[in-house]
Amino acid sequence: MVLMDLLIRRCCSGVPRELEGVARAEGMEPERFVRRVAEGRIVVPANPAREHRRCAIGEGCTVKVNVNIGTSGSRCDPALEEEKAKAALANGADALMDLSTGGDLVAIRKKILRFDTTVGTVPVYEAVRRAGNAGDVTADLLFQVIREHCRQGVDFLTLHCGVNRQALAALRADQRLMGVVSRGGSFHCAMMMKREEENPLYAEYDYLLEILAEHDVTISLGDGMRPGCLQDAEKLAKSVEYVTLGTLAKRAQAVGVQRMIEGPGHMPLNQVGYNVRMIKEITDHAPLYLLGPLVTDIAPGYDHVVAAIGGAAACLNGADFLCMVSPSEHLALPDVADIVEGTRVAKIAAHVGDTVRKHEGWRMEREVQMAEARHELDWDEQFRLALYGDHARKIHERDGETETCSMCGDLCAVKMVNELFGTAAKDKGERK
Ligand code: SF4
Numbered sequence: 001m002v003l004m005d006l007l008i009r010r011c012c013s014g015v016p017r018e019l020e021g022v023a024r025a026e027g028m029e030p031e032r033f034v035r036r037v038a039e040g041r042i043v044v045p046a047n048p049a050r051e052h053r054r055c056a057i058g059e060g061c062t063v064k065v066n067v068n069i070g071t072s073g074s075r076c077d078p079a080l081e082e083e084k085a086k087a088a089l090a091n092g093a094d095a096l097m098d099l100s101t102g103g104d105l106v107a108i109r110k111k112i113l114r115f116d117t118t119v120g121t122v123p124v125y126e127a128v129r130r131a132g133n134a135g136d137v138t139a140d141l142l143f144q145v146i147r148e149h150c151r152q153g154v155d156f157l158t159l160h161c162g163v164n165r166q167a168l169a170a171l172r173a174d175q176r177l178m179g180v181v182s183r184g185g186s187f188h189c190a191m192m193m194k195r196e197e198e199n200p201l202y203a204e205y206d207y208l209l210e211i212l213a214e215h216d217v218t219i220s221l222g223d224g225m226r227p228g229c230l231q232d233a234e235k236l237a238k239s240v241e242y243v244t245l246g247t248l249a250k251r252a253q254a255v256g257v258q259r260m261i262e263g264p265g266h267m268p269l270n271q272v273g274y275n276v277r278m279i280k281e282i283t284d285h286a287p288l289y290l291l292g293p294l295v296t297d298i299a300p301g302y303d304h305v306v307a308a309i310g311g312a313a314a315c316l317n318g319a320d321f322l323c324m325v326s327p328s329e330h331l332a333l334p335d336v337a338d339i340v341e342g343t344r345v346a347k348i349a350a351h352v353g354d355t356v357r358k359h360e361g362w363r364m365e366r367e368v369q370m371a372e373a374r375h376e377l378d379w380d381e382q383f384r385l386a387l388y389g390d391h392a393r394k395i396h397e398r399d400g401e402t403e404t405c406s407m408c409g410d411l412c413a414v415k416m417v418n419e420l421f422g423t424a425a426k427d428k429g430e431r432k
Pocket of ligand 1: 404405406407408409411412413414415
């Protein structure tokens with residue numbers, strides 16, 4: 001049964017039991033939550049073929065983080081990908097995407113789908129592997145792979161339906177320094193150019209929606225024309241694709257298929273806000289899923305930090321779902337340490353976004369408690385409250401545990417002011 005139909009029909013008579021807990025976890029009144037799902041402002045990607053912890057993405061929810069894992073043709077170690085999945089979830093990832101392109105793709109996906117989390121994929125990757133090259137992927141093959149991913153239990157699929165002939169013409173008319181940097185985007189360009197045909201995901205979009213509706217799978221409308229460097233941010237192709245995604249989002253909503261929008265790639269910090277607001281506006285406030293945005297191109301090795309800066313700015317303007325960028329972005333396939341670091345930094349960006357979005361369930365308590373613990377020089381409490389307290393404790397203790405810390409030592413301003421004003425550490429029991 002299609003979730004959206006189910007929700008719309010049951011909206012008047014009560015809240016679907018399966019969504020009540022999800023709503024409460026977001027601190028949202030269930031009736032209000034369900035209304036937003038029915039309006040397409042929140043999605044809960046959950047393929048009924050698989051039981052797992054559900055994750056709500058969208059307006060009024062906390063900002064969620066996806067972590068990409070997956071093999072490549074250069075490095076294929078399925079056990080390592082499982083380790084990366086575990087590391088991502090242990091560090092707070094809300095969803096995983098299996099982007100594998102090397103090895104037995106069905107078997108790898110089966111393993112990733114065993115994790116108790118929302119899982120997404122990009123079916124065109126597998127279609128290209130089966131065909132041998134992007135230009136030889138047929139519409140039949142692509143739809144067949146999409147059906148297989150749906151049947152296997154994938155919750156959301158990135159599908160580059162907006163990479164159509166119009167976007168390709170815009171790309172030619174207003175050439176970009178980096179051309180196309182989306183893997184899926186480049187595959188669809190190759191398919192269209194070799195076969196001299198429209199992208200089947202665009203030409204047969206109604207059929208695609210039928211498949212997704214049948215399996216209750218969420219579509220993530222891919223941004224195949226996202227800019228790949230700051231200089232390309234204002235070129236035509238991206239905007240043409242946005243407008244197409246706006247119409248495709250409406251068509252998905254009209255037939256009860258949950259949808260999210262992907263965007264907007266590399267761009268200067270001062271362009272992030274209006275791009276996010278514009279995408280939201282033209283897609284009827286569909287949940288927005290971001291890679292980055294990457295706000296400088298000259299910090300390889302630290303692109304997780306670059307993406308966190310762009311991501312926080314995007315969340316301030318309404319973005320809902322951040323795709324983790326690891327320190328190895330643009331350099332290599334991430335290892336476990338990259339996944340841990342990237343996930344932690346992305347979660348911090350999401351949290352920073354939450355502090356300004358002030359979603360329904362948002363409470364300032366933890367920030368206030370941390371300030372109190374700092375004021376009282378209560379280190380254990382600080383590590384308990386910290387997003388990644390183990391890491392903070394390790395740094396604090398490396399110079400030997402003290403009442404203050406080794407930054408100022410005996411000249412600790414906090415200690416001195418507490419003594420001066422008589423506000424020295426209170427009995428911990430008194431803290432609210
Ligand atoms: S020693 Fe300096 S940095 Fe450390 S807690 Fe005191 S004031 Fe803060």
